[in-house]
Amino acid sequence: MNTSNLVLIRKNQTDISDVVRAAYDELTIGKKNNLKRRKLFNTLFRCLCALAVVLAVSVLVVLLSSVFIDGWQWLDWQFLTDFPSRHVEKSGIKSGIFGSVMIIVITMITAIPIGVGSAIYIQELMRESWLKSFVKTNISNLSGIPSIIYGILGLAVFVRILGFDRSILAGALALSLVILPIIIIATSEALAAIPNSIRNAALALGATKWQMVRDHILPNAWAEILTGVILATSRAFGETAPLLIVGALSYAAFVPEGIFDYFTTLPIQIFNWTGRPQAEFHQLAAAGIIVLMAILLVTNSLAIFLRNQFKRKII
Amino acid sequence: MLISDVEQLNEKMSYGLTNHSVLQADQVSVHYGDNQVLKDVSISLRERSVYALIGPSGCGKSTLLRCFNRMNDFVETFRFDGKISFFGHNIYDPDIDPEVIRKSIGMVFQKPNPFPASIYKNIMWAPKINGMDQDWDELVETSLKQVGLWDEVSDRLNRSGLELSGGQQQRLCIARTIAMNPKVILMDEPCASLDPISTAKIEELIEQLKEKYTILIVTHSMQQARRTSDFSAFMYQGEIIEHGITKDIFESPRERLTQEYVNGKIG
Numbered sequence: 341m342n343t344s345n346l347v348l349i350r351k352n353q354t355d356i357s358d359v360v361r362a363a364y365d366e367l368t369i370g371k372k373n374n375l376k377r378r379k380l381f382n383t384l385f386r387c388l389c390a391l392a393v394v395l396a397v398s399v400l401v402v403l404l405s406s407v408f409i410d411g412w413q414w415l416d417w418q419f420l421t422d423f424p425s426r427h428v429e430k431s432g433i434k435s436g437i438f439g440s441v442m443i444i445v446i447t448m449i450t451a452i453p454i455g456v457g458s459a460i461y462i463q464e465l466m467r468e469s470w471l472k473s474f475v476k477t478n479i480s481n482l483s484g485i486p487s488i489i490y491g492i493l494g495l496a497v498f499v500r501i502l503g504f505d506r507s508i509l510a511g512a513l514a515l516s517l518v519i520l521p522i523i524i525i526a527t528s529e530a531l532a533a534i535p536n537s538i539r540n541a542a543l544a545l546g547a548t549k550w551q552m553v554r555d556h557i558l559p560n561a562w563a564e565i566l567t568g569v570i571l572a573t574s575r576a577f578g579e580t581a582p583l584l585i586v587g588a589l590s591y592a593a594f595v596p597e598g599i600f601d602y603f604t605t606l607p608i609q610i611f612n613w614t615g616r617p618q619a620e621f622h623q624l625a626a627a628g629i630i631v632l633m634a635i636l637l638v639t640n641s642l643a644i645f646l647r648n649q650f651k652r653k654i655i
Numbered sequence: 656m657l658i659s660d661v662e663q664l665n666e667k668m669s670y671g672l673t674n675h676s677v678l679q680a681d682q683v684s685v686h687y688g689d690n691q692v693l694k695d696v697s698i699s700l701r702e703r704s705v706y707a708l709i710g711p712s713g714c715g716k717s718t719l720l721r722c723f724n725r726m727n728d729f730v731e732t733f734r735f736d737g738k739i740s741f742f743g744h745n746i747y748d749p750d751i752d753p754e755v756i757r758k759s760i761g762m763v764f765q766k767p768n769p770f771p772a773s774i775y776k777n778i779m780w781a782p783k784i785n786g787m788d789q790d791w792d793e794l795v796e797t798s799l800k801q802v803g804l805w806d807e808v809s810d811r812l813n814r815s816g817l818e819l820s821g822g823q824q825q826r827l828c829i830a831r832t833i834a835m836n837p838k839v840i841l842m843d844e845p846c847a848s849l850d851p852i853s854t855a856k857i858e859e860l861i862e863q864l865k866e867k868y869t870i871l872i873v874t875h876s877m878q879q880a881r882r883t884s885d886f887s888a889f890m891y892q893g894e895i896i897e898h899g900i901t902k903d904i905f906e907s908p909r910e911r912l913t914q915e916y917v918n919g920k921i922g
């Protein structure tokens with residue numbers, strides 16, 4: 341019995357070494373056959389990706405540096421606090437900054453509740469049906485429509501029919517239309533990322549859908565929703581075409597005092613200056629671009645900071 | 656009446672369709688779209704007992720369970736025929752709020768699903784939104800004590816429920832259900848994702864909980880059904896083939912199908 345056991349062990353040992361050898365052979369044959377090629381492709385792919393990054397970054401660097409070289413000499417307190425003027429050295433962007441800030445605030449006030457609300461309705465409350473997929477598809481389509489179309493719609497509805505004239509309100513509402521699809525899509529995605537087990541848990545405890553959304557879905561989705569809102573805000577901040585259609589002024593030497601006032605915005609002011617023949621105005625435009633970017637940078641950082649605060653609270 | 660008489664009566668009540676049961680399904684048929692999933696299912700659950708629902712995968716155990724607290728309402732294609740009475744009230748009556756039903760008939764899911772929130776909030780959220788008004792600290796403590804979790808987590812009630820182990824999470828989910836003071840607790844394979852020690856703890860817990868609650872548990876483990884339940888029902892292709900005292904179902908089943916299933920010949 342002892343010997344037979346021994347034989348068995350021996351046999352097993354040879355078996356094992358056979359297996360190991362086979363595996364080794366396979367590996368080395370693999371090496372000979374195509375491992376080299378696969379590695380080559382891998383390296384090639386990495387190089388291509390790196391090239392794409394280098395290209396994108398260098399274009400950005402060239403653009404930014406040319407803007408800075410052109411504009412930095414005009415950047416001073418006076419530039420921020422003066423109205424635009426025919427004289428380059430007396431020109432500033434006060435009216436543009438005020439107009440932009442007011443427009444953005446009103447746009448956000450209208451677009452965020454409507455956008456987030458619609459997304460909640462579509463994603464959490466609407467029954468699964470052809471209507472739901474119809475609505476969702478069309479919202480995706482809406483986000484692809486050129487913003488100038490929304491300008492035309494705004495001109496017809498807000499400026500003419502509702503009689504808001506060429507006011508900040510009309511401009512902000514037109515901008516809301518532009519960014520509504522973005523906010524709805526981002527919010528829908530944020531909600532869809534919440535696992536169903538959380539919904540089941542809340543509902544099985546006797547919660548209504550509203551209680552479930554308020555206490556468990558939204559708190560867990562806020563960070564993601566905020567990301568979408570940040571993107572939408574940046575988009576609205578830089579948007580020019582719909583505002584021009586709605587009738588923003590390209591020259592305004594006053595600060596709007598209410599939502600029914602005429603207005604101009606920073607991007608429109610920049611657009612205006614780049615259209616002038618004198619090189620100095622082009623430099624002013626560059627200075628305006630620097631300010632625009634600085635504002636975007638600050639608001640985005642703030643929003644990202646807020647988002648991280650939200651995230652920390654959840655987990 | 657003699658004690659044995661009472662016991663006999665109780666036994667009769669458990670599978671006879673009497674009005675004294677807590678929860679009673681009467682000729683329940685369920686369709687998902689055109690697909691009939693439950694066929695004329697009748698079962699009656701009496702107070703303070705554990706019922707095991709066994710049967711092969713896809714036979715409709717979860718569906719039946721979710722009929723009892725109307726969680727199937729959220730499935731678009733769900734169609735319900737028949738009647739389910741909870742203390743004599745038809746829970747599918749149009750006048751009845753499903754939310755109210757779900758308050759009294761709690762549910763524990765296969766995968767532990769605590770809210771991504773503090774242990775404390777996990778327990779007190781549902782009672783709070785349902786308008787119960789009481790000392791939350793006390794409620795949290797008693798609920799956690801009932802599931803034997805208090806000693807393990809009393810020093811970190813403000814930490815997230817997701818930081819607990821799987822077994823602890825499942826007990827937290829049970830505690831969360833108990834905090835609502837339900838009459839019935841439905842459990843859909845509550846140990847399916849747990850290790851043997853956590854499973855043993857949950858089974859022990861079920862043994863204790865039955866002093867206060869009626870429990871209906873779906874399980875794929877014959878041993879678990881035998882260990883934990885007083886009564887068992889065997890389901891096959893949408894029908895209850897046989898139900899009765901657990902010991903009978905496993906040791907002397909009347910139906911051939913049941914016998915084959917509990918002996919592991921079909922499944």
Ligand SMILES: Nc1ncnc2c1ncn2[C@@H]1O[C@H](COP(=O)(O)OP(=O)(O)OP(=O)(O)O)[C@@H](O)[C@H]1O
Pocket residue numbers: 687692710711712713714715716717718719730732
């Ligand atoms: N939401 C749904 N929509 C459509 N059909 C469903 C749905 N849920 C379950 N079904 C179908 O109903 C039948 C019964 O499913 P159910 O989940 O009740 O089975 P089960 O007995 O719980 O199985 P398991 O032991 O695998 O959990 C299956 O054929 C399943 O495909």
Ligand SMILES: [Mg+2]
Pocket residue numbers: 716717718843
């Ligand atoms: Mg199931």
